[in-house]
Amino acid sequence: MMKHLIKITFLLILLSHEVAQASERLKVAVAGLNHDHVFLLLNLYKDKQVDIIGIAESNEILSSKIRTQYNLPQTIFYPDLPSLLKYVKPDAVLAYNPTNEHIHVAEACLPLKIPVMVEKPLATTLSDAKRIASLSKQFETPFLVNYETTWYKSNQQLKQLVDNDEIGKITRILVKDGHEGPKEIGCSNYFLDWLTDPKKNGGGAVMDFGCYGANLMTWLKNGERPISVTAFIQQLKPEVYPKVDDNATIILRYRDGSTGIIQASWAWPYSVKDLQVFGTKAQLYAKNDKELLKYKQQNDPPVVVPTTVPYFEHHIAYLEQVLKHKMIPENDLGSINNNVTVVEILEAAKRSAKEGRTIVLK
Incomplete structure (x- = not known):
């Protein structure tokens, strides 16, 4: 009986530790899946280092492929970022989409004070880059750029x-x-x-x-x-x-x-x-x-x-x-x-x- 109680107590401690770790993990949404660097994030998700609570991707074939490969729930997929943000409140949005679409991610997220990180470079034009910087300053919300060499x-x-x-x-x-x-x-x-x-x-x-x-x-x-x-x-x-x-x-x-x-x-x-x-x-x-x-x-x-x-x-x-x-x-x-x-x-x-x-x- 005592051994049984010790085993149950040990399992409860492990479970509570896992729950605490899960609550501390960053909860992110993903804008786009057509940048191959997204697999770096997906592998961190697989290793339980980050939680993905929403994915915006219009290509259903690509969405289905990623969903199956990483055993992701169907319920977290949305056709576009504005639709996702109506129902999901992430700690941050990570963008893995074409560079010229980074401006659209900024315009969707920054007014809601949702921080963003995109894959390099920031934008395709200086006017878009300055617009993103202006929005980040106006709404006092980080907009960051990820480089491998960082x-x-x-x-x-x-x-x-x-x-x-x-x-x-x-x-x-x-x-x-x-x-x-x-x-x-x-x-x-x-x-x-x-x-x-x-x-x-x-x-x-x-x-x-x-x-x-x-x-x-x-x-x-x-x-x-x-x-x-x-x-x-x-x-x-x-x-x-x-x-x-x-x-x-x-x-x-x-x-x-x-x-x-x-x-x-x-x-x-x-x-x-x-x-x-x-x-x-x-x-x-x-x-x-x-x-x-x-x-x-x-x-x-x-x-x-x-x-x-x-x-x-x-x-x-x-x-x-x-x-x-x-x-x-x-x-x-x-x-x-x-x-x-x-x-x-x-x-x-x-x-x-x-x-x-x-x-x-x-």
């Missing part, structure tokens, strides 16, 4: 060293981002349909991967806007991507004479997301998400820098803290301030390439 321990450690004057004054920043191409690496047709659409994505590789470099450079320069943008945009594989570019080089010039070079491509022979920062005293090289090297003397081998700076593991952990402390981040990688500048840089880059000249930012 969660790289190497990048966070690099930033700390730069801020601690470990490399002196920044003279040059180089960023390489991209892969063999979205079709080549097996992106879904749902994703490809809008990713290769010049209106829905705003461009090709220049938007998809150019935003990473602009985001990191604006962060490393503490929010400073460049004074000019020069860009060269190409179609190396027009037979594969006939409507958009697949290769872009963007050069930023800053007031202090430093430069930033962004190399964004769907034509690398391998996947790459690295960051190099040159200073007057040393160079830092974040090779990937974990490896950080420091070069000091010409003939000396690089020093491996331990990536020990604490930071969030993923976007949900970050979002939880933002909402818990009821704050609107001002200058970090996901902030609206940083990302309006990112869109300004990308818009200037497209204009520079089209007109064949350097664009001076006012």
Whole structure:
């Protein structure tokens, strides 16, 4: 009898602990399923790290596929975001839809004071980016942008060293981002349909991967806007991507004479997301998400820098803290301030390439 009571007590403790954990988990709604990054969120849901209480998706075939794959209840699916928000009150909305639709998510959520996080970049046009920023400020509600490279321990450690004057004054920043191409690496047709659409994505590789470099450079320069943008945009594989570019080089010039070079491509022979920062005293090289090297003397081998700076593991952990402390981040990688500048840089880059000249930012 005693053993039976102990077993029941133990099960009750486990159950109460699980209920407490569930009540603490972030309750999110999803706007769109046609961005393949949504699987990062769905896997966190599967691992019970977040609760999905609503999904807005107009494509019934895609909805059915996701519902079956992740054993989601039919009752949480809605044909569009306004319909969802009539019945569901999430802690936040996460958008996995075409970039040009981010403005519609902002207009639906921010007046209701529902925080939003979208996948990079913020918008396809500067006017949309500024409109989103205005709504976020007006309704005092966060609108955040998720980049894979935000969660790289190497990048966070690099930033700390730069801020601690470990490399002196920044003279040059180089960023390489991209892969063999979205079709080549097996992106879904749902994703490809809008990713290769010049209106829905705003461009090709220049938007998809150019935003990473602009985001990191604006962060490393503490929010400073460049004074000019020069860009060269190409179609190396027009037979594969006939409507958009697949290769872009963007050069930023800053007031202090430093430069930033962004190399964004769907034509690398391998996947790459690295960051190099040159200073007057040393160079830092974040090779990937974990490896950080420091070069000091010409003939000396690089020093491996331990990536020990604490930071969030993923976007949900970050979002939880933002909402818990009821704050609107001002200058970090996901902030609206940083990302309006990112869109300004990308818009200037497209204009520079089209007109064949350097664009001076006012």
